[in-house]
Amino acid sequence: MKTSIRLLLIACLSLPALAACKKEEAPQKVEKAPLTAPASADDEKAWEAxxxxxxQRRVEADGLNTNPYVYFLPPESKPGFEDEYNRLLEKATADASRGITAGNMLVFASPSSAKMADLVVAAFAKAQEGSMKGVKLYFIGKPEDSERVKAAVSPAGVDYAFIEAK
Structure with a gap:
């Protein structure tokens, strides 16, 4: 009788340990490789992606809790490009003039890097000095356009970062 009680007791005590061994591990999050900039400036869908x-990667890295302001200008070859450029310039100018609260992110990107740089420079011409302290601003484009964008946005007090489209 003592032997059977001991066996039952051993079985009861070892059962949770066996169950713990069979637990499945939670699936590991597989991170996708970053996309590269499309080779063709005319592939608008690929540029948007x-x-x-x-x-998305910058939002995660910066721990942002709000939706970023993304200003995307299509390729210059797109029909109606000038109209889109003017509408986006009007919106960006209004946003820059009004000011953006700290903790937000602004992203300016286009396959037409020089035109986007022109747009940023024009939009920030009326921004008040120091009106965007604590705002992160990313310019996605070509290195040769970065310095003039930085010079245009710095007086507003943004935290400027350049991302080379590559």
Whole structure:
């Protein structure tokens, strides 16, 4: 009788240990490789996907809790480009003039890096000095356009970062 009680007691005590061994591990989150900038400036959909990928990675890295302001200018070859450029310039100018509260992110991107740089420079011409302290601003484009964008946005007090479209 003592032997059977001991066996039952051993079985009861070892059962949770066996169950713990069979637990399945939680699936590991597989991180996708970053997208690269499309080779063709005319592939608007591929550029949009690239910009979305870059923005999502920056939002996660910066621990942002708000939706970023993303200003995307299509390729210059797109019909109606000038109209889109003017509408985006009007919106960006209004936003920059009004000011953006700290903790937000602004992203300016385009396959037409020089035109986007022109837009940023024009939009921030009316921004008040120091009106965007604590705002993160990313310019996604070519290195040769970065310095003039930085010079245009710095007086507003933004935390400027350049991301080379590659």
């Amino acid at each position: 690239y910009v979305i990928d870059v923005v």
